[in-house]
Amino acid sequence: MAARSLSSSTTATGWRARRCSTCLLTGRMVRGWPQLMQSAAELWAVPPPDPTVSASGDPIATLAAMGRAVGRGLAAGHWPGRGPRDEAWEQIASNFVQARRLLEEHAAGSEAVSTDGQASPTTANTQLLHALYVAAHATAVALTGYERGLQHRLEVGARRRQPLVERPTALEVESAGGMIARFDAIEELAAGSLAAARRIDATDQPATGRRRPTVRIAAALAAWEIQAYRTLASHPDPADLVRVARVQALIATTTVVVGEAAARRGEIDAGVIDRLTPALEKAQLAWSRSARRWAELTRAASRTDPALVKAAGQLRTAIRAAVANQTGWATPEQIAGRIDLPATALTLHRSLVAGVELAHVTREIAADHPGLAAPARLIAMRAQGEAEVAIEQGETRFEGVRWVTPRQIAANEVIPLPEPARRGLVNAATDVAAATNQAVAAAAHLRPTEHAPAVQADRARHIGRAARQREIPVRHPNRGGRPR
């Protein structure tokens, strides 16, 4: 029965993908997603832990956090805002609820659930992931059709000189584009989790040797992602945003280091790494710029969420143990001796996908967070700069507006962020989302290969700065010595 509920959910999502590619029910599908995801998470929690899924990387926790983030954005009025939900998504969510009830009823005698023709808990989880994957894909397809329709109407409207009120706005197109990126990320994470469920621990061996640091990095990344969503969901301090951005930048850099090492040892296609490295470097720089902008808003009394600090600390320690040594980044040989390179590269790539969603959440916070404030002199400088850029782009609302009074500047009073200053933060987050999205796209073909060609020393190729740094190790004299 539970299997039938889940199977019908998968069939329904496939049907939805085809039907909605040409319709405009997109907003309803997006609105229905948080509820669908919550029902899925509740269903996932019922069966005993799946032995084929790494305990360190519960895929539903991250997907559920992403679903909640979409829900919060909708509640705050971001596109498509509040409104009716898609009926098919509601039906699937209700199937999940029914499946959960059935599994709970059989919880006492779980053996009975695994009879022929019925779903074992493991199969149920795999089917659940599959249903989510298809549902996310369907939503992304519908969104893409919707965005194309908007762009077409925009172009036709401009050509026919229709009144502005009858044309879609550039903001609508941008919002749809942003939502596509988020659902692409959700789809990719669900697909990656499905693949991981089949791959990880197939031998059911305990984590030893190179597997231990590999598992440790995966666990730390999973814990980080979930904590980052939690922290950003509960009235974050700008200091939290700084920490999230800095850690995401470090993850991008670590992906370069691991990818380069894997390519040099022929464990991953070097061509893919050639394309991926510049995109990752751009993502790292974009996250770092975002961190600097948020740092301007921190105050002496700012406190970072202790749970976020703990998760960041564990991730830093895991990364350091895997890819660093006393002189900086470790050599490819050293890294290969510590971790399973292809497995870690894929884990980091999945984390990068989650980073797309974090960038969008950051963008929403920049646009909406009511408590954002900064010293008047800084605001005057930032607001003026952003307003000038906006005016150059045809925005007339900011012309002649004074954002800060002379008295506020004289006292350097801490005042709420005006719209142009927020705009700078929003733009920085938009850049991050775009750069991370490009990196995700470049990594789409990142797959371990048994016979990938190792990088030739004489071959002209782009080598990441991290790799170049490894090639010329700077040795510092030991001036301090290891503390006791």
Add this chain to the structure above:
Amino acid sequence: LNKHATDVDAAETLAGVVRLLRQAAVLAWAAADRAGAGPAAQLSALGVDLAADQARHLVPDGTEIDGPVPVGDQPAGLLRSAELLLRRLPPITASDALDYLRATVADLVWEANTGAGG
């Protein structure tokens, strides 16, 4: 009264540690950002940031954190000063969190002096 005075002294000392660690983080990030994409220095700069966060949580509510910007242009020197200040804290303020912070800062001093992590 003596206990109160000791608590105030400890709180102010911890606030001083926060200022030192934050300034060390500013310098470390400036160096990492100057290096462009992919520097290993990100690892140590993040470590200093996290240590400053830990220290901030040890400062009791109501203690003034703001103060003069610590003098020094090398993160290693500021970290060493923070380490020394932490050693000066009276035993009454000893706690697991403080012990952990001491160990973290000592590790960072070692990293900064040896170049580990960037």
